[in-house]
Amino acid sequence: MDKGKSKAFEEQDSDFLKLNLNLFSSSPSSSSSSNPDFQYSHPMQNLASPDTIFSPSSSSTPALSPITQPLLNQNPSQRAVLSPQPPIIPQNPNHVPLPAQRSETIPVPFPWATDRRAKLKSLRWLGDNQILTITGTVQCRTCDMSYEIGFNLVSKFVEVFNYIARNDDNLYDRAPVVWMTPRLPICKNCGISVRPVISEHKRSINWLFLFLGQMLGCCTLEQLKYYCKHTGRFRTGAKDRILYNTYLGICKRLLELDDLDN
Ligand SMILES: [Zn+2]
Numbered sequence: 001m002d003k004g005k006s007k008a009f010e011e012q013d014s015d016f017l018k019l020n021l022n023l024f025s026s027s028p029s030s031s032s033s034s035n036p037d038f039q040y041s042h043p044m045q046n047l048a049s050p051d052t053i054f055s056p057s058s059s060s061t062p063a064l065s066p067i068t069q070p071l072l073n074q075n076p077s078q079r080a081v082l083s084p085q086p087p088i089i090p091q092n093p094n095h096v097p098l099p100a101q102r103s104e105t106i107p108v109p110f111p112w113a114t115d116r117r118a119k120l121k122s123l124r125w126l127g128d129n130q131i132l133t134i135t136g137t138v139q140c141r142t143c144d145m146s147y148e149i150g151f152n153l154v155s156k157f158v159e160v161f162n163y164i165a166r167n168d169d170n171l172y173d174r175a176p177v178v179w180m181t182p183r184l185p186i187c188k189n190c191g192i193s194v195r196p197v198i199s200e201h202k203r204s205i206n207w208l209f210l211f212l213g214q215m216l217g218c219c220t221l222e223q224l225k226y227y228c229k230h231t232g233r234f235r236t237g238a239k240d241r242i243l244y245n246t247y248l249g250i251c252k253r254l255l256e257l258d259d260l261d262n
Helices: 003-024 076-082 123-128 153-171 207-212 221-230 239-254
Strands: 133-140 146-152 194-196
Touching: 123 153, 133 153, 133 207, 146 153, 153 207, 153 239, 207 239, 221 239
Parallel strands: none
Antiparallel strands: 133 146, 133 194
């Protein structure tokens, strides 16, 4: 019974779509949305690269403990007696080792992803860096063949964006059938459909590839919730709602309309 919240959510998302409709779909100067040779230029050229792969900080030399320090201040004769035995630092009997800390950063899984869980680079960054084809692995369940395919970033993005822009008023925050049951690519070997290979490690899921191919519906509810959790999206309800939020979240991230950067 969260219709009020849902409505506010919907209106907010609808606003963003209306505001950005002219980006791709109806600009009188652009040739058409089907033009794959999208030229992306932007005054912000020197974006800091978030590509840094996390490496644990090197172990630092522990400072002298207050217990060992007085030993060094003793006179030489006392030190001579003590020197064969290294000082013993008493352990705190109540010390409980902490569980391994979960790092904020992860190894960057794809050139179009960042070192933060589920967070993608923006369309502008990808354009500036000439990353215009997004690849991923698919596998045929009939002949078992697996291989890589690629999607044109701009034309596929425009396809999804225009779909949302045209239909958002009728979606009511829920993914349509075409997203819940994706149309899958045809196997180049046997002609039956292939499915995307989705990493069992959620941090390595190829979100942008699935988004562009409109195959996010192949993810489990748990995987979609992971995306929403790590990108600050609403993540309760049935799969159609979480799937809708994932599509909208990726769309906003690519356009840098999410507010997670600061
Ligand atoms: Zn096949």
